[in-house]
Amino acid sequence: MPALISSRFLLFGGSLPFQKLTRVSRKTWFHSSVSARHQVDRDSGPLTLASLGIKSKLETTEPRETNRVKRLNSHTEVPKDRKTVRSNVVKSAGMPKKLEIEAAPFAAESFSELGLPPTLIERLENEGFTTPTDVQSAAIPVILKSQDVVIQSYTGSGKTLAYLLPILAEVGPLKKRNASGGNGESGKKTDVEAVIVAPSRELGMQIVREVEKILGPTYKKAVQQLVGGANRSRQEEALKKNKPVIVVGTPGRIAEISASGKLHTHECRYLVLDEVDELLSFNFREDMHRILEHVGRRSGADPKNPLAKRVERQTILVSATVPFSVIRAARSWGHDPLLVQAKKVVPLESISQAGPISPSKTTTSSSSSSNLQGQPAVESLPPALKHFHCVTRLQHKVDTLRRCVHALDAKSVIAFMNHTRQLKDAVYKLEARGMKAAELHGDLGKLARSTTLTKFKRGEVRVLVTNELSARGLDVAECDLVVNLDLPTDSTHYAHRAGRTGRLGRPGTVVSLCEEPEVFVVKKLQKQLGIPIPACEFVEGKLTVTEEEKTAKPLNS
């Protein structure tokens, strides 16, 4: 019924101010715990009033005031001098054709414009973060208004802080209501308040370091890592002793500790799935199911259904590549979720399967690749990246890589291969030619993995030879060249691999090495991604473009 009213009310939709859009009237979302199914098919449901921030006169019954609704109502207003943007709700009798209600969020010039508390801004300044990126400008105010979101923007555009900052504004020692500098613990509280899930240990640890950086040395125990491969009892002890407000971990370890009763998440306010399209893959299915069933779900007081549980958490899904499976999941798990990109915020209901946010056209059953029928997704890749391919014989690939590194005078290189067992051989060949190299893959122990990564970040290793493990999220600012020794399996994998270079507007080059019969794959990637990937050669220590390509010019010439 409310949905019906909502769609009818779209008739009265006009230009909405941004604040209206985000002042959401929420309803508690009930699910049966008996069915153990959190999936509610709302794909075809119309846009609701709540998602537009319009309070319907026809909504006579007040929604039950859950804690989350209270929070929504008690939110600090965004400063009045903040620039507002116009919204366009197309007047229509049914579902509007275009529901782009937020055409262009402003690019803020400072974090203080975004409604973050002064203590947090001070910490950001101490760490050298002064200007928000576009995606941060768009996401922070929306998340601060308790909106469920999917954040999509290209690799290296600052998505991590885009979700961390609004969370830190609300929970932990730097939060708004605790701006005097207390430790932010209520005393009684045992539940964590934010759970952040990442698909690899490396990414999990990287996020932990980012949170610690913002919290500063005094408060760094407010975050706890729960990644696999590390000592579990030590993690459990730390949970008990430090009572962290934020935990960051891999699905398996979080689910394991949660199942053992040592991680209390029912009161949790935020659930973040970083690299969500990867987390939706079959491998993580059971663990993700447990996480989604427990984080922020409390036994409800619905007299008609005593076993029902309320979902009170705010769900934040993040990736550079957002296939339609993610859109579907977000609609199921969240309440009127919004898609937040660097330059626009739109209701997810407005995204159709022919939308422009995914790079791949694959239709396999893997959720990470069951994508939208695709328009090119240049938004997944940093705009300044240069892409080339070089045809070479299989046995000459490593030598071509070496010549490529010299030709571009690259200082920090990530070389991707598809099979773990081939990494060692490539490292051996590079080292034999005097190029410092190391392998990184999931079969190595946690210590070996972190030692290698540290050496690479310090510049002690020039070429990191790795597999898909390092394709997602890895943030090494200095990485100036990515080489595909083997072609990636699809454009999604290409985008994440390529995104290891050219982070945050830095220059970067991606070179894919392939054999003659594989050139058609490059052409396909080029088409799907909407970028030129011209052929090149390495002649006399220089990269020379050999294919006529107006947009690409020879480098180093």
Ligand SMILES: Nc1ncnc2c1ncn2[C@@H]1O[C@H](COP(=O)(O)OP(=O)(O)OP(=O)(O)O)[C@@H](O)[C@H]1O
């Ligand atoms: N506002 C900012 N000012 C300066 N540096 C920033 C800012 N925001 C983020 N960064 C830095 O930019 C780098 C890239 O950010 P981040 O890893 O969050 O990108 P991402 O969009 O999540 O990339 P990916 O999709 O590859 O995971 C990090 O080193 C981060 O510390």
